[in-house]
Amino acid sequence: MNYYEARQRSDGSGWAWTSMNDGVIHTSGGCVTWPDGRPTEEQAISGTGPKPGQPHAHATREEAERCFYDHEAASLRPTQMPEDEQRRCEQPGCTAWTQRGLASRLLGDADLCDEHRNADGWRAVHPFFPDIEIASSY
Ligand SMILES: [Zn+2]
Numbered sequence: 001m002n003y004y005e006a007r008q009r010s011d012g013s014g015w016a017w018t019s020m021n022d023g024v025i026h027t028s029g030g031c032v033t034w035p036d037g038r039p040t041e042e043q044a045i046s047g048t049g050p051k052p053g054q055p056h057a058h059a060t061r062e063e064a065e066r067c068f069y070d071h072e073a074a075s076l077r078p079t080q081m082p083e084d085e086q087r088r089c090e091q092p093g094c095t096a097w098t099q100r101g102l103a104s105r106l107l108g109d110a111d112l113c114d115e116h117r118n119a120d121g122w123r124a125v126h127p128f129f130p131d132i133e134i135a136s137s138y
């Protein structure tokens with residue numbers, strides 16, 4: 001099990017979004033840094049995260065959480081429902097039907113119509129709230 005939350009760096013330099021597994025803590029999401037992070041994902045090279053050698057820390061817990069939230073919103077993947085299934089777009093106020101949506105890695109999915117199937121639509125369904133803590137098998 002991985003336990004995700006913003007943690008304060010041990011050297012007091014700030015906060016970072018992290019995952020803990022078996023007591024070992026790594027920077028995660030947009031806060032992946034080398035060498036203390038584990039660059040297992042393409043984001044380490046191509047994403048919005050810091051590049052090797054760049055220090056990366058946030059002044060507050062909430063800033064680190066927003067870094068994670070923004071990283072999730074920038075890494076959405078498309079979802080497709082089965083042929084015989086349709087759902088209402090989840091954008092507040094929208095009544096359109098859709099067979100598609102967007103999924104984030106850790107903050108949930110959203111069913112979204114053609115007009116709202118973008119990062120802003122996903123953000124409207126999953127607004128940012130501070131004090132994020134996530135337990136996940138991946
Ligand atoms: Zn960050």
Ligand SMILES: [Zn+2]
Pocket residue numbers: 089090091094095096112113114115116
């Ligand atoms: Zn819509």
